[in-house]
Amino acid sequence: MAKSIQMEELTLGVCYYPEHWPEELWEDDFRRMRELNISVIRMAEFAWAMLEPEEGVYDFSFFTRVMDLAHSYGLKVILGTPTATPPAWLTHKYPEVLNAHQNGELIKHGMRRHYNYSSSKYRELCERIVRNMVNAYKDHPAVIGWQIDNEFNCEKNVFYAEADHAAFRVWLKEKYGTLDNLNKAWGTVFWSQTYTAWEQLHLSQTESPNPHLALDEKRFISDNVISFARLQANIIRELAPQHWVTTNGLFGHLDSHELTDELLDFFSYDSYPQFSTIFPGQDEKPLMDRGWSMSLSNVRSISPNFCVMEQQAGPGGWVDRIEMGSPRPGQIRLWSYQSVLHGTDLLVYFRWRTATFGTEIYWHGINDYHNRPNRRVREVAQVGGEFAKIGAAIAGTQYQADVAIMQDYDNNWDAEMDKWHGPLQWQSKGSWYKQLQYRHIPADVITLRPNTSLEDLTQYKVIVYPHPAIMTDDTAELLTRYVEQGGKLFFGARTGYKDPSGQCYMRPFPGPVAELCGITVEDFTLVKGSIRAAELQWEGRLSSGTQAVGFNEVLHVENPEVKVAAEYATEYYQGEPALTRRPLGKGEVWYYGAAYSEPVVDAILDELGLTSPIADWVDVPADVELGIRASENASYAFLLNYSDQSVTIQVKQRAVDLLTGETLENEVEMPAYGVIILALQ
Amino acid sequence: MAKSIQMEELTLGVCYYPEHWPEELWEDDFRRMRELNISVIRMAEFAWAMLEPEEGVYDFSFFTRVMDLAHSYGLKVILGTPTATPPAWLTHKYPEVLNAHQNGELIKHGMRRHYNYSSSKYRELCERIVRNMVNAYKDHPAVIGWQIDNEFNCEKNVFYAEADHAAFRVWLKEKYGTLDNLNKAWGTVFWSQTYTAWEQLHLSQTESPNPHLALDEKRFISDNVISFARLQANIIRELAPQHWVTTNGLFGHLDSHELTDELLDFFSYDSYPQFSTIFPGQDEKPLMDRGWSMSLSNVRSISPNFCVMEQQAGPGGWVDRIEMGSPRPGQIRLWSYQSVLHGTDLLVYFRWRTATFGTEIYWHGINDYHNRPNRRVREVAQVGGEFAKIGAAIAGTQYQADVAIMQDYDNNWDAEMDKWHGPLQWQSKGSWYKQLQYRHIPADVITLRPNTSLEDLTQYKVIVYPHPAIMTDDTAELLTRYVEQGGKLFFGARTGYKDPSGQCYMRPFPGPVAELCGITVEDFTLVKGSIRAAELQWEGRLSSGTQAVGFNEVLHVENPEVKVAAEYATEYYQGEPALTRRPLGKGEVWYYGAAYSEPVVDAILDELGLTSPIADWVDVPADVELGIRASENASYAFLLNYSDQSVTIQVKQRAVDLLTGETLENEVEMPAYGVIILALQ
Amino acid sequence: MAKSIQMEELTLGVCYYPEHWPEELWEDDFRRMRELNISVIRMAEFAWAMLEPEEGVYDFSFFTRVMDLAHSYGLKVILGTPTATPPAWLTHKYPEVLNAHQNGELIKHGMRRHYNYSSSKYRELCERIVRNMVNAYKDHPAVIGWQIDNEFNCEKNVFYAEADHAAFRVWLKEKYGTLDNLNKAWGTVFWSQTYTAWEQLHLSQTESPNPHLALDEKRFISDNVISFARLQANIIRELAPQHWVTTNGLFGHLDSHELTDELLDFFSYDSYPQFSTIFPGQDEKPLMDRGWSMSLSNVRSISPNFCVMEQQAGPGGWVDRIEMGSPRPGQIRLWSYQSVLHGTDLLVYFRWRTATFGTEIYWHGINDYHNRPNRRVREVAQVGGEFAKIGAAIAGTQYQADVAIMQDYDNNWDAEMDKWHGPLQWQSKGSWYKQLQYRHIPADVITLRPNTSLEDLTQYKVIVYPHPAIMTDDTAELLTRYVEQGGKLFFGARTGYKDPSGQCYMRPFPGPVAELCGITVEDFTLVKGSIRAAELQWEGRLSSGTQAVGFNEVLHVENPEVKVAAEYATEYYQGEPALTRRPLGKGEVWYYGAAYSEPVVDAILDELGLTSPIADWVDVPADVELGIRASENASYAFLLNYSDQSVTIQVKQRAVDLLTGETLENEVEMPAYGVIILALQ
Secondary structure, eight states, X not given: OOOOOOOSSOEEEEEOOGGGSOHHHHHHHHHHHHHTTEEEEEEOTTOHHHHOSBTTBOOOHHHHHHHHHHHXXXXXXXXXXXXXXXXXXXXXXXXXXXXXXXXXXXXXSSSSOOBOSOOHHHHHHHHHHHHHHHHHHTTOTXXXXXXXXXXXXXXXXXXXXXXXXXXXXXXXXXXXXSHHHHHHHHTTTGGGOOOSSGGGOOSOOSSSXXXXXXXXXXXXXXXXXXXXXXXXXHHHHHHOTTSEEEOBOOOTTOOHHHHHHHHOSXXXXXXOGGGGGTOOOSSSSOOGGGGHHHHHXXXXXXXXXXXXXXXEOSOOOOSXXXXXXXXXXXXXXXXXXXXXXTTEEEEEEEOSBOOSSSTTTTSOOSBOTTOOOOHHHHHHHHHHHHHHHHHXXXXXXXXXXXXXXXXXXXXXXXXXXXXXXXXXXXXXXXXXXXXHHHXXXXXXXXXXXXXXXXXXXXXXXXXXXXXXXXXXHHHHHHHHHHHHTTOEEEEOTTTXXXXXXXXXXXXXXXXXXXXXXXXXXXXXXXXXXXXXXXXXXXXXXXEEEEEEBSEEEEEEEOSTTOEEEEEEOSSTTTTSEEEEEEEETTEEEEEESSBOOHHHHHHHHHXXXXXXXXXXXXXXXXXXXXXXXXXXSOEEEEEEEOSSSOEEEEEEEEEEETTTOOEEEEEXXXXXXXXXXXXXX | OOOOOOOSSOEEEEEOOGGGSOGGGHHHHHHHHHXXXXXXXXXXXXXXXXXXXXXXXXOOHHHHHHHHHHHHTTOEXXXXXXXXXXXXHHHHHOGGGBOBOTTSOBOOSSSSOOBOSOOHHHHHHHHHHHHHHHHHHTTOTTEEEEEOXXXXXXXXXXXXXXXXXXXXXXXXXXXXXXXXHHHHHHTTTGGGOOOSSGGXXXXXXXXXXXXXXXXXXXXXXXXXXXXXXXXXXXXXHHHOTTSEEEOBOOOTTOOHHHHHHHHOSSOEEEEOGGGGGTOOOSSSSOOGGGGHHHHHHHHHHHOSSEEEEEEEOSOOOOSSSOOOOOOOTTHHHHHHHHHHHTTEEXXXXXXXXXXXXXXXXTSOOSBOTTXXXXXXXXXXXXXXXXXXHHHHHHTTOEEOOSEEEEEOHHHHHHHHHOTTTHHHHHHHHHHHHHHHHHTTOOEEEEEOOTTOOHHHHHTOSEEEOOOOOBOOXXXXXXXXXXXXXXXEEEEOTTTTOBOTTSOBOSSOTTGGGHHHHTEEEEEEEEOOTTOOOEEEEETTEEEEEEEEBSEEXXXXXXXXXXXXXXXXXXXXXXXXXXXEEEEETTEEEEEESSBOOHHHHHHHHHHHTOOOTTTTTEEOOTTEEEEEEEOSSOEEEEEEEXXXXXXXXXXXXXXXXXXXXXXXXEEEEEOTTOEEEEEOO | OOOOOOOSSOEEEEEOOGGGSOGXXXXXXXXXXXXXXXXXXXXXXXXXXXXXSBTXXXXXXXXXXXXXXXXXXXXXXXXXXXXXSOOHHHHHHOGGGBOBOTTSOBOOSSSSOOBOSOOHHHHHHHHHHHHHHHHHHTTOTTEEEEEOSSSTTSSOOOOOSHHHHHHHHHHHHHHHSSHHHHHHHHTTTGGGOOOSSGGGOOSOOSSSOOHHHHHHHHHHHHHHHHHHHHHHHHHHHHHOTTSEEEOBOOOSXXXXXXXXXXXXXXXXXXXXXXXXXXOOOSSSSOOGGGGHHHHHHHHHHHOSSEEEEEEEOSOOOOSSSOOOOOOOTTHHHHHHHHHHHTTEEEEEEEOSBOOSSSTTTTSOOSBOTTOOOOHHHHHHHHHHHHHHHHHHHHTTOEEOOSEEEEEOHHHHHHHHHOTTTHHHHHHHHHHHHHHHHHTTOOEEEEEOOTTOOHHHHHTOSEEEOOOOOBOOHHHHHHHHHHHHTTOEEEEOTTTTOBOTTSOBOSSOTTGGGHHHHTEEEXXXXXXXXXXXXXEEEETTEEEXXXXXXXXXXXXXXXXXXXXXXXXXXXXXXXTSEEEEEEEETTEEEEEESSBOOHHHHHHHHHHHTOOOTTTTTEEOXXXXXXXXXXXXXXXXXXXXXXXXXXEEEEEEEEEEETTTOOEEEEEEEEOTTOEEEEEOO
């Protein structure tokens, strides 16, 4: 079902922009790529102005020349369609293709993604350049696949051009049929917002729009991206059926699962863990670069094996923002294996050489401006050598996990605007992921979708679905069956009080899952401003300092099977249940009336007795990520040391490090940023 | 003179939105309201789209049906005119009715108060809906009164539509007659701003407009609101003379005193003390929810007995902002009595049941979405029972105070822009109010108006008028007479240096009151950035840590009667007078060359010997508010415990608690959020 | 070559706005000015609406009347052309003259500098008012010179009106000739930005524009200001060749050196050291008001002797911002001598009397609103008396310095947008200037320009050119010659990696000066976010706590002559060179791979053995600024005590204080804010 990339071996690639460099450099570049074991290059995704210098005038010779040379060096090529950056002549002549701010002001030419997905003129021009481009290159022997556009919804994920308002109206008509249905779904009787003609409708035009409109707006944007991408996918499928199709990046307001299912062969991701140095997080001992594993896990739920189309290969930054320092020696390699552990079989570095002009002169490639040897080139060479050695064994194996953190698009999108469950989402997912990481319990990040089946869920022993505010009875039924068959399911505060329109149910919280959980919410309060978080008491033992953060729901046990795992120990609801567990069938469902914090997750993991799946084999300190890629025949444990210090691991059963061929046992020293891949029997 | 609501007894009401609920719920709702002793409902203020679904097409049947049913349950109805939320068809067809940002960009449909008060089209449409609505309901037996629009100037209190610029020009012509007069009043010769044609004039269009224009702009907005409200008031007076007329809320750029005097029977207020949990204040031991007493005191200066049209009955918040946690058990009742103490005779909770859709799904009513019993309903039931018992005794009695904090609209409006006296205003009023509260000295908050008489002032022993930058000789004369007859008057820094245009007098500070105070200002400095506040020395005793905050004026004694109460103890003006007092006639006038801080107010109160008016009767801790409502025949002391802890009060003379009928003496325990109403003698 | 003001003696002036005051005050004002030894007044720079009340209708009688009276009191007059504040009739009739925000929205009338420099209509109207004004006043005996406009680029230094976009296109055509050249210079092949028609070009229209465009934009703005100023200068030169021409203020995006060279007789500055109380700086022991000496030094590089057209004479502030407290007694005089020390020969106070209306009612003049004697008037009177005594001796002498901090416009402008060298610039210049100040080593601030000669540089023993990211081989050659002849030259991180377009060289850092420095940069990292700054170790001695801030470049010694002055002591580049020195000819060149911090500058100054030039004569504490003005015949040491405490200086050789005539020796007490001027030899 899931759409994975199909690689025979772990493969290295690099993004390359021949249009930025004197032609005389190309050959040396290609020769050196091959020395590093790089066999794939990505190109052309920002080159519209070269391919169509004037409207209707095409010139495909440049990249043909590049690809001929690349081919002569045995390099394969991924071509990007150039629609992320319409040329100046285009936006000048057709300003209606531009995106707009919420107030209607056009977003002018000069950066990228300055267009909207709705303009019929832009769609026409995009179809034409893509058709011509695919026709021009489809038979070139170097080409293996296509990237559609570049990083959909990156930087900008809201769209307010006139064409967007019009497209939204069409989308609404299709969804609701009548204005009466729409008015009901959006509760427009509130504040006299009732619509009496379709032309009165717009995407949000105020700071605090109708929240149901705001939710539909995000659904529309996602559908609109997919509709835009489909135009291109269809052309490629028609003209170049022998090539695969993908696109890259994981950004807001886009259902990447649906996009992939409908249009792509597999999904691709752009991984820049150095962002963690700019936004290290406010929590104690934050995950930093290791946090990227959570995003990679999310990608893995789309394509178990996937491509990283851009892997950080140096410091990053635009001229005027996003100032990232240099990865430390070993980190580029570490992050490469982080991607591999989580399912990457084709890893493409961004980029070959740092651009000497433009906005991204500080988004460094492997090579510096000066093009002389440097430590980043040497580090990539090491990875290249290692891939040559281990690539065939690893390719096609998949990440193994018994625990899943579950989310869904509706709740994520609703959470953006809704301050009564949004902040809880990030708090709880982060706390769970972090504690699972530090305790070496591999976890997946999965997405509940309309077509999610019971089988999709039963592969997990534990599912954490922390704050599904929007919840239906159908989903409740699916989750009940999951628990009955043996699953352990965790909810948090604000579960189940909204319907798919984002309207609140006239039912006691947690609505559709109240019966499943065996509790109702008796009283509640946001914890914010001067409202204090209550302390928790765990089954009689005072767990001092463990607070119920974010929200406090006072639970009322409705079902005698329910056990109270923790009570509130302070505030006016002292002594009332805070965390409950109900055995059901072979499984158990937990409800927590707050947002999950790390100490609370820790206490729960203790209670569950979850540990590393290879705890008998190897003991690793918290700083080291542990994960397993396996197939039916083989199993490989990845140990990744994110610390800038060397650490000691205990190997209890002898094992071979795939990278070095050495047999490890007893105390083994891992250097700072070190990587070990143990072949498990 | 003052316009009070006339109630026979304390009365409970609730806001109710039948259009949000299935019709089958109404009867149960009305029945349960009566069980809680609720006898009034407010409705219809956001229902324009229901009343006039298409332009010129009216349908008043819905609310007739609701009111018939309400009437059958003995409920009275307050109807709101629906002009705060023009329907989508209206703003779509007539975009000129929309308000605009300062840059002229229209504020689009989607929230509320998106209209401007100036558009002749909007005024026409409003008159028409109001005339039709009043005609439709004026004879309904349930209706008792009307609320005009809703919360004038809430959220937005500036208006920059084209129609506003035009109306401003008309207002200016009327005020100034000639451009020459206007140019002089605004000092337009500065920076070459001279106007030579009326059409050159606009409301402010820049970040830092001419400050005299900015002051006139606020006066214009206030006049414009009143002019807009008058259209509706006139219609109601004409068609339904048997009903009272009010409006609700206390917001910026509106002279609510004038509005009430000219158009209303009494003023109404919306009281949400839980806002204090979001903005607790930066000071030590802030007043929190108790600070709402200051706003209620201000309302009392408009209508000694008034209506609270919206009383907080649960957590509040929009979907995307204003996240307030839940009131703690007892707080809803406490705040209800806070309103009553300060003059409320009709108290209307917001709202019956929490809306399940729209922007305000988190602005909780008494009932939760699920409509089952909860603690808020029980708490309101308690209040309802108590009102039944005490309501007749309390209704019509009025708050008693010997101390007044005085302000005026001109200075408040000028203070918004002016950083040289604005920050002092909030600092000083807050410090005085807080220390008076903590020392149980009841205080009024009064507004000096053009028609304020000596008699209005002489009812107070002490008046604090902290920083009247704008001051006239006429006012100085009135204040002089107040002091002569025995009043104690307090000024602070920056008094008296501006004329009513906001231009600075060419007179030594404090201008018109320099002679009254017997001092002039010799030197001065803002205290800001790295400029230090001087320490103070009180008549030879070093009061360490008492600083002269905000501004330091070095005073020069001009009149030998003046005594120096405190000197500066540091900075280059060490040893110079900071606080002076001048006996005059039977009274005394004080001048302080800084903003009042709490320690300074404390020292002054010690000096004045002010104490609780019933200090011989009862001793209460600082956490408890003490106030008295009295008539000629009766007197009731309210004790309100804002603390989340129980406290002990000392009753020195036996007294009966009106709420329980118990006789109290000696040590009496008040629970957290407890209320006691002592019948005095 | 340098254009200095030519004064016979130090001269006092004051800004005066007769249009703000009743005519009956003028005579008293002029009389009192003379009593204070004020002999020059500046006026009329905001009076367009008075001079041309309607389009084409002129009235020059008002200022003639003022000047006649002023002349009768022996006062000289500087006239400002009134083009900084076009009147309301003008902007109302010709909105195209207004400046616009980046999004194209016009900046409305109401403040100042609301116009753009490009509008042909505005240029026409400006030429006409200036021509008429100069004709009207050129023969008035009081007039001595002209100030063009007022504070070019103050408040707003970006311009986006339609006329600006058009003028930018013309400027680009002239600079680049062809679009192909422009496309290459801007690297437009990046992100498909290639321009194919001139009309596609605009000034920046996005948050993150092409950085090469952004650099050219600033060059264009500077050229555009000069072109606008030239219109006025030409008229004055033509009609009033006997008068001098200047303009005032040092603001962004204007090459004031070029402006002065091309159009002015000398440059003028507006000095408001009290701004330091609002923005005291984040560093330990910040320079505060003393930091203004750095700006004055910059002005001195344009005109060694210059005019301060506005010298702070009281508290400052607009009604709604920039709240500055009062200068303390002595500070106005101290700052006056600060200006004089650094080259001011004509010092004009802002302003005679505080305006009673308009935006600047808190930008206090010498006199208060009330016009009575105050301490500021007395302080100015003291300065007036002193100028009478010492003015002839000091006038025309010039500041002496052996050390220069060098900058250039291109790098300053590029640094505004570029976060990879911009922050380093301010860090390093500030650290050097501060430590030189505290160690009493007089320093110049100089600007490297296309016409800078070797002789311009060789007058300095030491030149610090901290982060010239943009660097050419020609400049490298000039600097090499400077070092060879004996200079000591200091660079910091990020030197020499960009060409004049702002494109990065394909050369090892530091590009053109790599050979000169004898090093290359092996590795590097921004120090930001969670990236740590390395510690430094100085030639074997651990200098604990000295960190390499801002950026860390790992240096590689290429030339055996190079000595390592400091190594990194931590991080993965521990032991690698951080600071190197290379002897070359008679001089030495230093390269530091980070931004200069104060401890690092301190260590370097220790190494260099630089001290006060009169260390044998006088010892002063760090709080006192020491500087020398000298001519061929005389030399005066200024000692300025910025502390609010008295300090003791040691006079080792007897010397006369020019201000008092007293002979000083041994321990001498300087009062807080005291000034001593020692006549040397």
